[in-house]
Amino acid sequence: MATLNQLVIGASIGAVLLLIALGLTFTFGQMGVINMAHGEFIMAGAYTAYLLQPLVGTQSVLVALPVAFAVAGVLGLILERLAIRHFYGRPLDTLLLTWGISLILQQVARDIFGAPNVQVRAPGWLTGGLDLGGVRLPYNRVFIMVLAVGCVVAIWLYLTRMRHGRRMRAVMQNRQLAAVSGVATERVDQLTFFIGSGLAGVAGVALTLIGPVGPTLGTNYIVDAFLVVVAGGLGQLRGAVIAAFALGILNSFVEFWVDNGASFAKVVVFAVIIAFLQLRPQGMFVVRTRALS
Amino acid sequence: MLTVQGLDVAYGRAQVLFGVDLVAPGGSLVCVMGRNGVGKTTLLKAIMGVLPVRAGRVSFAGEDITGLKTHERVRRGLGYVPPGHETFPQLTVAENLQVAAEAAGQVSQGAVDEALDLFPALPALLKRRAGFLSGGQQQQLAIARALVSRPKMLLLDEPTEGIQPSIILEIEEAVQRLHSELGLAILLVEQYLDLALRLADRFVILDAGEVVRAGDRSDLRDPSVHSLLSV
Ligand SMILES: Nc1ncnc2c1ncn2[C@@H]1O[C@H](COP(=O)(O)OP(=O)(O)OP(=O)(O)O)[C@@H](O)[C@H]1O
Ligand SMILES: [Mg+2]
Numbered sequence: 001m002a003t004l005n006q007l008v009i010g011a012s013i014g015a016v017l018l019l020i021a022l023g024l025t026f027t028f029g030q031m032g033v034i035n036m037a038h039g040e041f042i043m044a045g046a047y048t049a050y051l052l053q054p055l056v057g058t059q060s061v062l063v064a065l066p067v068a069f070a071v072a073g074v075l076g077l078i079l080e081r082l083a084i085r086h087f088y089g090r091p092l093d094t095l096l097l098t099w100g101i102s103l104i105l106q107q108v109a110r111d112i113f114g115a116p117n118v119q120v121r122a123p124g125w126l127t128g129g130l131d132l133g134g135v136r137l138p139y140n141r142v143f144i145m146v147l148a149v150g151c152v153v154a155i156w157l158y159l160t161r162m163r164h165g166r167r168m169r170a171v172m173q174n175r176q177l178a179a180v181s182g183v184a185t186e187r188v189d190q191l192t193f194f195i196g197s198g199l200a201g202v203a204g205v206a207l208t209l210i211g212p213v214g215p216t217l218g219t220n221y222i223v224d225a226f227l228v229v230v231a232g233g234l235g236q237l238r239g240a241v242i243a244a245f246a247l248g249i250l251n252s253f254v255e256f257w258v259d260n261g262a263s264f265a266k267v268v269v270f271a272v273i274i275a276f277l278q279l280r281p282q283g284m285f286v287v288r289t290r291a292l293s
Numbered sequence: 294m295l296t297v298q299g300l301d302v303a304y305g306r307a308q309v310l311f312g313v314d315l316v317a318p319g320g321s322l323v324c325v326m327g328r329n330g331v332g333k334t335t336l337l338k339a340i341m342g343v344l345p346v347r348a349g350r351v352s353f354a355g356e357d358i359t360g361l362k363t364h365e366r367v368r369r370g371l372g373y374v375p376p377g378h379e380t381f382p383q384l385t386v387a388e389n390l391q392v393a394a395e396a397a398g399q400v401s402q403g404a405v406d407e408a409l410d411l412f413p414a415l416p417a418l419l420k421r422r423a424g425f426l427s428g429g430q431q432q433q434l435a436i437a438r439a440l441v442s443r444p445k446m447l448l449l450d451e452p453t454e455g456i457q458p459s460i461i462l463e464i465e466e467a468v469q470r471l472h473s474e475l476g477l478a479i480l481l482v483e484q485y486l487d488l489a490l491r492l493a494d495r496f497v498i499l500d501a502g503e504v505v506r507a508g509d510r511s512d513l514r515d516p517s518v519h520s521l522l523s524v
Contacts, residue, residue, distance in 0.1 A: 163395050169381070170389075170392040173381045173383050173384065174379060174382075177375065177379050177381065178396075179363040180343065180363055180367065181367065181392060181393040181438060181439075184362070186362075
């Protein structure tokens, strides 16, 4: 039973990782931008929920989800416009630049909200849980999983069924051909960044349901999320889903089995991923075409 | 319709085009010729705004388009088929065409149908991913893709290069038809003299980034032309 309970916890962490990695699949997996400040968009989303709480009251989570999406999305857009776009095709510079920006954003959060963690109170219907013959399904964790699955479905529909999503895929697959086909690629980049960053904001709101909010909230997840994208196969939705849940569950089990296992869990997770990437350097799924095969 | 004046283009420090002039009147088919590496592809890319120009100007339909972004040039009526049968490999054939049609604001099915009309092989492949088509099929898709925006002028970069012979003929016929039946202006990069002799109204020959000869079809028979094209 304890095992099953741990599975639920692991899956919900996996769901959060998935939300974060979804955003990264857009900006890192498809545009090739290593945005270290992605973690701070998570934090921005979480603080958005915190700020909305006194204004909206107990149901603030539901309001916070779309608002945090917009706030983090706009932050991402600003970052892309002001900084990142000048460094396209220079991954190392981008990495350093966004890392610096990430530290600045953390400091800004510290100045505004103070260094100590703050708490967002979950609405009544998200406290407690369902008992299924000894297995406990906490409502907040179930909600996060539903949220993540909902986001994956929405993104998938967007990419495959909608005009802007189709255009986005075209730019990712062949930027120059998209441009000569009449696509305004810069606009597509902006939209990509908006959506990718917005998803981090949603992840931030989800995190307020299972823990406190602090200036370094994002840093705890960002590395794992990058690993999810790499292990899943760059730009692959399917791979990201599997890798996120696998990582979340693996992490929670190691933490559970080993005393004081948080850092040990990290070591195990890293080892597993390194071993996996030795076997499949291209990640779980790869884009296959006639030209490549 | 298209006028290029004194075009200089460079990759970083290496200059590739030197003062290239070119005129392509409406409805004409102009062949850009020359040996490998003389700058034909570079010229087309510069006309499309894919590469920045260092000096000179490009005007199209009476408008100076030198400073415009690529997609704005497409909006003005330039269609471009890059070398090497490029497609969006993970999109289906239908989606490949749709992207271009939507980007041009040409959401009507009409433009897509017209483009498909030209290549009878494509309609059966609409649901296939473009990356899994043969090279020849991909090239047909690439041309159709450039046509769905209903361009006033089509730029084709070696459309038959590396394509299986059976399809080369279909592509040549399609180009012929676009030009003579539909009156589309075409700028065609082509290395083979016999094909140019069949299709071109006018030609320019580049050598080491400069225009060394220009004239109309009859001038192509001049023996000196041959030496400019052979290796
Ligand atoms: N991306 C690039 N960076 C640097 N130099 C380049 C680049 N692309 C082309 N060149 C150089 O520019 C010159 C012209 O190249 P271009 O591709 O325009 O020639 P081309 O006439 O189209 O040749 P081909 O007949 O082989 O297609 C060549 O010397 C080539 O080496
Ligand atoms: Mg070429």
